[in-house]
Amino acid sequence: MSATTTTKLPKDFIWGFATASFQIEGATDVDGRGKSIWDDFSKIPGKTLDGRDGDVATDSYNRWREDLDLLTQYGVKSYRFSLSWSRIIPLGGRNDPVNEAGIKFYSDLIDALLERGITPFVTLYHWDLPQALHDRYLGWLNKEEIVQDYVRYARVCFERFGDRVKHWLTMNEPWCISILGYGRGVFAPGRSSDRLRSTEGDSSREPWIAGHSVILAHAYAAKAYREEFKEKQGGQIGITLNGDWAMPYDDSPANIEAAQHALDVAIGWFADPIYLGSYPAFMKQMLGDRLPEFTPEELAVVKGSSEFYGMNTYTTNLCKAGGDDEFQGHVEYTFTRPDGTQLGEQAHCAWLQDYAPGFRDLLNYLYKRYRKPIYVTENGFAVKDENTMPLEQALKDDARVHYYAGVTDALLNAVNEDGVDVRAYFGWSLLDNFEWADGYVTRFGVTYVDYDTQKRYPKDSGKFLSKWFKEHIPESETPKAATTNVIV
Ligand code: GBH
Numbered sequence: 105m106s107a108t109t110t111t112k113l114p115k116d117f118i119w120g121f122a123t124a125s126f127q128i129e130g131a132t133d134v135d136g137r138g139k140s141i142w143d144d145f146s147k148i149p150g151k152t153l154d155g156r157d158g159d160v161a162t163d164s165y166n167r168w169r170e171d172l173d174l175l176t177q178y179g180v181k182s183y184r185f186s187l188s189w190s191r192i193i194p195l196g197g198r199n200d201p202v203n204e205a206g207i208k209f210y211s212d213l214i215d216a217l218l219e220r221g222i223t224p225f226v227t228l229y230h231w232d233l234p235q236a237l238h239d240r241y242l243g244w245l246n247k248e249e250i251v252q253d254y255v256r257y258a259r260v261c262f263e264r265f266g267d268r269v270k271h272w273l274t275m276n277e278p279w280c281i282s283i284l285g286y287g288r289g290v291f292a293p294g295r296s297s298d299r300l301r302s303t304e305g306d307s308s309r310e311p312w313i314a315g316h317s318v319i320l321a322h323a324y325a326a327k328a329y330r331e332e333f334k335e336k337q338g339g340q341i342g343i344t345l346n347g348d349w350a351m352p353y354d355d356s357p358a359n360i361e362a363a364q365h366a367l368d369v370a371i372g373w374f375a376d377p378i379y380l381g382s383y384p385a386f387m388k389q390m391l392g393d394r395l396p397e398f399t400p401e402e403l404a405v406v407k408g409s410s411e412f413y414g415m416n417t418y419t420t421n422l423c424k425a426g427g428d429d430e431f432q433g434h435v436e437y438t439f440t441r442p443d444g445t446q447l448g449e450q451a452h453c454a455w456l457q458d459y460a461p462g463f464r465d466l467l468n469y470l471y472k473r474y475r476k477p478i479y480v481t482e483n484g485f486a487v488k489d490e491n492t493m494p495l496e497q498a499l500k501d502d503a504r505v506h507y508y509a510g511v512t513d514a515l516l517n518a519v520n521e522d523g524v525d526v527r528a529y530f531g532w533s534l535l536d537n538f539e540w541a542d543g544y545v546t547r548f549g550v551t552y553v554d555y556d557t558q559k560r561y562p563k564d565s566g567k568f569l570s571k572w573f574k575e576h577i578p579e580s581e582t583p584k585a586a587t588t589n590v591i592v
Pocket of ligand 1: 124418
């Protein structure tokens with residue numbers, strides 16, 4: 105730990121917290137907002153763990169000023185949030201009208217952030233597709249339509265917010281959009297071959313088609329930004345991919361290969377075409393003609409379309425070859441080592457354990473393979489049973505503090521010892537919020553939300569990150585808010 109106290113991050117390092125529109129806003133039927141695919145999906149019995157929907161969430165559509173007060177108190181430099189497409193264009197399509205009330209909501213939010221010295225990082229799409237586009241042509245399954253509609257939506261955002269927003273993320277986690285929405289069917293629109301889960305869908309084909317559309321929509325929006333806005337507005341645009349570190353279960357050649365296959369499907373599926381210019385060979389081999397192909401013209405737009413690597417990561421999986429799960433590259437994941445021990449502390453959700461060395465390894469892997477500056481756009485932990493603890497106990501979230509302490513140390517080492525060009529770090533999430541299929545059961549916030557009163561309470565983890573970044577980013581560059589107002 106001695107390196108931690110003496111070594112710092114670059115003075116212009118950006119840090120903050122992230123959220124997403126559908127997870128926090130609520131107010132789903134006010135001021136002209138159109139429905140998103142999550143509105144009705146979250147109301148179908150069995151789709152969320154607690155049977156609750158996103159109609160209220162953390163009520164941030166009404167309480168956003170309070171949320172910004174929290175950001176100021178934590179002393180963040182930046183805030184990553186997403187725009188609700190159907191607030192801005194209620195029916196979503198390229199010929200559908202723009203909703204000025206939706207524009208005003210985000211415009212006011214952006215102004216208020218800037219007044220506080222907080223830099224907006226804006227995600228255009230964090231899973232809340234306008235319902236009308238699903239009804240019209242099945243959304244991401246219709247490449248011709250969705251790419252044009254998405255690019256028009258992106259253009260509206262660049263036009264209306266790009267004078268003030270200089271950091272754009274086109275998509276959040278294409279793997280989740282495609283696999284969870286069109287393969288496993290656990291996320292909206294809930295399509296799957298599993299007839300117990302869904303009446304429609306073909307899990308062998310649709311996820312790969314959806315992913316292909318997402319890549320193209322991202323790429324054509326980035327092209328529009330670069331050609332029509334970048335010079336005047338001076339911002340950056342890129343994509344954010346999910347991906348956890350993959351470690352071979354043991355040193356058998358089959359499991360070493362399995363770990364690479366896991367990375368190829370979780371990350372390479374999107375990152376390889378975008379940064380390197382083609383789908384991973386393993387995916388072509390696994391899927392044959394079920395993997396769509398890019399035309400040469402499309403590929404020219406896709407390759408080089410992201411100016412940085414947006415990295416969302418939460419954990420490390422031990423990888424064993426085998427099984428028939430294409431969505432993981434025929435790899436089985438476990439947290440139990442061959443000797444029976446666990447990789448780390450178990451989170452509330454089954455897929456997450458605390459293992460900080462994997463965070464450093466992943467940063468190194470991505471930097472070496474894709475050679476782009478890295479923005480860590482999400483990283484966080486859900487404490488076991490936090491939802492049923494008394495408030496005072498939940499605020500002492502030691503397991504989350506441990507997680508963030510490990511990760512920040514790994515970050516520092518990756519930057520200073522390994523030379524990885526990491527420029528930003530966002531904790532997920534500013535607040536407990538609507539955790540998709542988990543409803544409100546799983547809490548990822550550094551701020552506790554009492555869902556009866558909507559009152560917010562900073563947890564120890566929020567205070568930890570606030571203090572850690574204050575100590576590790578050279579003082580002169582820290583915004584005033586950070587030095588005067590930190591809650592510790
Ligand atoms: C992020 O995704 C999301 O961007 C964010 O909205 C969300 O709140 C946050 O995670 C916390 O969950 O095999 O069906 O169990 C993280 C990436 C990838 C993590 C899929 C969960 C397991 C899917 N996610 N993974 S499943």
